[in-house]
Amino acid sequence: MKYYAGIDIGSTTSKVVILDGHKNIVDFSIVRNSYDLSKSGNTVFENSLNRTGLSKNGISYIISTGYGRRTIKLQDAAEPEVICHAKGTVHLIPTCRTIIDIGGQDSKIIELDERRVKNFQMNDKCSAGTGRYLDALAKNVLGIELEQLGELSLKSKDPIKLSSQCTIFAESEIISFLSHSEPVENVIAGMHLSLARRVIQMGVTANIPFNKDIVLSGGVAKNRGMVETISKLLKQEIITPGEPQITGALGAALIAIEREL
Numbered sequence: 001m002k003y004y005a006g007i008d009i010g011s012t013t014s015k016v017v018i019l020d021g022h023k024n025i026v027d028f029s030i031v032r033n034s035y036d037l038s039k040s041g042n043t044v045f046e047n048s049l050n051r052t053g054l055s056k057n058g059i060s061y062i063i064s065t066g067y068g069r070r071t072i073k074l075q076d077a078a079e080p081e082v083i084c085h086a087k088g089t090v091h092l093i094p095t096c097r098t099i100i101d102i103g104g105q106d107s108k109i110i111e112l113d114e115r116r117v118k119n120f121q122m123n124d125k126c127s128a129g130t131g132r133y134l135d136a137l138a139k140n141v142l143g144i145e146l147e148q149l150g151e152l153s154l155k156s157k158d159p160i161k162l163s164s165q166c167t168i169f170a171e172s173e174i175i176s177f178l179s180h181s182e183p184v185e186n187v188i189a190g191m192h193l194s195l196a197r198r199v200i201q202m203g204v205t206a207n208i209p210f211n212k213d214i215v216l217s218g219g220v221a222k223n224r225g226m227v228e229t230i231s232k233l234l235k236q237e238i239i240t241p242g243e244p245q246i247t248g249a250l251g252a253a254l255i256a257i258e259r260e261l
C-alpha cells in the first residue's frame with residue numbers, strides 16, 4: 001500500500017493528514033505552533049509517522065500548504081491553501097458551495113462552482129475578524145478556556161452589542177459590561193455575533209453569494225456558539241466537518257495522490 005501526506009502549516013497550528021492510496025485517512029495530527037514554524041511542521045509530521053509506524057521514505061508524495069508551507073523542506077511540492085481547503089472540504093462534503101474558514105489569524109470565504117474555486121476573499125490583516133479575537137478576549141478578559149465559549153454562549157438570550165471595531169478596544173468595552181454585572185454568557189454571545197458579522201461582511205463586500213451548502217471549517221468551527229450564530233445571521237444551516245481543522249491538510253494529501261499518479 002502507498003501512503004501520501006498533506007501538511008498544513010497555519011498561523012496558529014500545524015496539521016498533517018496521512019492517506020492511503022484509497023483516500024482513507026490513516027492518521028491525522030494537530031500541534032499548536034511555536035514561533036519556529038518549520039519546527040512545528042516537522043513535529044506534526046513526526047507525530048503521525050510515530051503513530052503509524054511509517055518512515056518518511058514510506059510516504060510516496062508530500063504536499064505542504066498554509067501560511068508556513070515553504071518553511072519546511074519535507075515536501076515534494078507546495079500548494080496554495082485556498083485550493084487545498086476547497087479540495088479537502090469538497091471531498092468530505094461534495095454538496096458544499098461556500099466554505100467559511102475561520103482560523104487563528106486569518107479567515108476566508110471560498111465560493112465553489114461544482115468542484116472548483118470560483119471566487120474567494122481572505123482577511124489576514126485584522127485580528128478582529130479571526131479566531132484571535134475570541135482567543136484574546138477569552139484569555140485576557142474573561143479568564144476562561146476557548147473550549148467553554150460555545151456552551152456558555154448558547155445559554156444567552158440577550159447578546160451584548162459590541163461597537164468596537166478592534167480586539168484591543170473590545171477588551172475595554174467588555175470590561176465595562178462585566179463591571180455593570182452583565183452575565184458572561186451574554187458577553188460571549190455578543191463576541192460571537194461581532195466576529196460572525198465581520199466575517200460575513202467580508203463575503204458580502206467581495207460579492208460572494210453564500211450559496212448552500214455552507215461549510216464552516218478551521219479551529220473556530222469547533223465552537224458551537226459560532227456555528228449557531230453564523231447560521232442565524234445567514235438564515236441557513238451550517239455544516240461542520242467532524243474534524244474542521246484538517247480540511248486543508250486533507251486537501252493537500254488528496255492533491256499528493258493525484259500528483260503521484
Ligand code: ADP
Nearest residue numbers: 010011012013103104105131218219220222223
Ligand atoms: P490556523 O490554520 O490559522 O493556524 P486553525 O484553523 O487551526 O488556525 O484555528 C485555530 C483557532 O481555532 C484558535 O485560534 C482558536 O481560536 C480556535 N479553536 C481551536 N480549537 C478550539 C476549540 N476546541 N474550541 C473553540 N475554538 C477553538
